[in-house]
Amino acid sequence: MTNIFKRLSVLFAFAIIACQPNAPKEEAAEGETIGNHIVVTTSLLRDMLENILPEGEYKIESLMGSGVDPHIYKPTRKDVQRLREADVVVFNGIHLEGRMGEIKDQLAKKQRVLTAGDAFNKERLINSSEFEDGQDPHFWFDLSMWIDAGAHLSEALKELYPHHSDVIAQNFEQWAVSMKYLHRDVEQILAEVPSERRVIITSHDALSYFARSFTFKVNSLQGSSTSAEFGVKDVKDMVDFIIDNNIPAIFPENITSDQALQAIVKGCEKRGYELKIADELYSDALGEAGTEAATFEGMVRANAHTIAEALK
Ligand SMILES: [Zn+2]
Missing domain, CATH: 3.40.50.1980 (Nitrogenase molybdenum iron protein domain)
Incomplete structure (x- = not known):
């Protein structure tokens, strides 16, 4: 074997090893x-x-x-x-x-x-x-x-x-x-919510895309990840925001505890403002089998009804 052929065959062997176990397989190989x-x-x-x-x-x-x-x-x-x-x-x-x-x-x-x-x-x-x-x-x-x-x-x-x-x-x-x-x-379900009431407050910001699509604003204590902590100052700021904007209800979610929301309701109560906790929204997971929200379509529809009911 000439030198060039030796080199090529070594390179070829390397190429096979490099491609085999580690390369992501996005397509089915011929006949596979x-x-x-x-x-x-x-x-x-x-x-x-x-x-x-x-x-x-x-x-x-x-x-x-x-x-x-x-x-x-x-x-x-x-x-x-x-x-x-x-x-x-x-x-x-x-x-x-x-x-x-x-x-x-x-x-x-x-x-x-x-x-x-x-x-x-x-x-x-x-x-x-x-x-x-x-x-x-x-x-x-x-x-x-x-x-x-x-x-x-x-x-x-x-x-x-x-x-x-x-x-x-x-x-x-x-x-x-x-x-x-x-x-x-x-869009039709939400049509009964007037523009000044189009604010969704949840424990974590799962609904920013929803808000962008259907012209709402969102606010939350924890930002978009549930792993974030919230403090006394966050609760106070949220209470101020709710009272200033005359917001009637806030929304618990099916994937987080509503501990944060309870703190906000108590904060509002102390200042003589009655804030409701609405029905649960489905955010990052479907509802239980056998419920309306067990499918994606059902979950989105259920959320729309919950939001319309609480804010209209
Ligand atoms: Zn989330």
């Missing part, structure tokens, strides 16, 4: 069949994929169930095992899964990992100092963004499952239309 077991992080993603993938053909599991807070969720050893055994793993991304960054990097070396948030450039995301990269991850409440996240994942799934690409494309189109109708319905 990828298994149908998909693990997603949040219940919202599970709902989306159940709509997009052909019915009965895939096993779609959500790591976090209803009412689970993704910002502080730490996977157990069993969860890590479940992720490792999956054929495809889907994350929300943009640091929603705040304590899963390391495991995500590990998984991406060996498994197919898709990220819904990769659908967006920075300009489309809302800035938030609470997160590592300075962006708010709750984009699902802007339904046009949820559609685009669905389009991004659909494209990746069509590559992975080419034999289902037509069904995935059809299902995506239908789902996207239902999301557009949902946006219109939410």
Whole structure:
């Protein structure tokens, strides 16, 4: 063998080693069949994929169930095992899964990992100092963004499952239309809330995208992550804000305790202002099975009714 051939064959061997175990596999290799077991992080993603993938053909599991807070969720050893055994793993991304960054990097070396948030450039995301990269991850409440996240994942799934690409494309189109109708319905439900009352106060800012879409303002004690602390000064500032703006109600969420909100209600009471705690909003997780909010569409509709009822 000549020197040049020796060098080339060594280089070639290195290239094979370098490409094999660590390169993320976004497409199915020729003739390769990828298994149908998909693990997603949040219940919202599970709902989306159940709509997009052909019915009965895939096993779609959500790591976090209803009412689970993704910002502080730490996977157990069993969860890590479940992720490792999956054929495809889907994350929300943009640091929603705040304590899963390391495991995500590990998984991406060996498994197919898709990220819904990769659908967006920075300009489309809302800035938030609470997160590592300075962006708010709750984009699902802007339904046009949820559609685009669905389009991004659909494209990746069509590559992975080419034999289902037509069904995935059809299902995506239908789902996207239902999301557009949902946006219109939410606008109608909220139409009875006058502009001066369009302020949503929650314990953490999950609704900034919702506010941008439906012309509301949001305010919260903890910013957009539930892992942030709040202090006496935060409560006092919030009480001032509520009284100055004559706000009738504030909203608890299904993923956080309402301890923060109770402190605000007491602060208002001391100053002779009656503030209501409205019904619970669904923020980062779906509601329990069997309830209206057990689907994404139901959850968004339930939130719209709750907000309209409390603020109209
Ligand atoms: Zn959140």
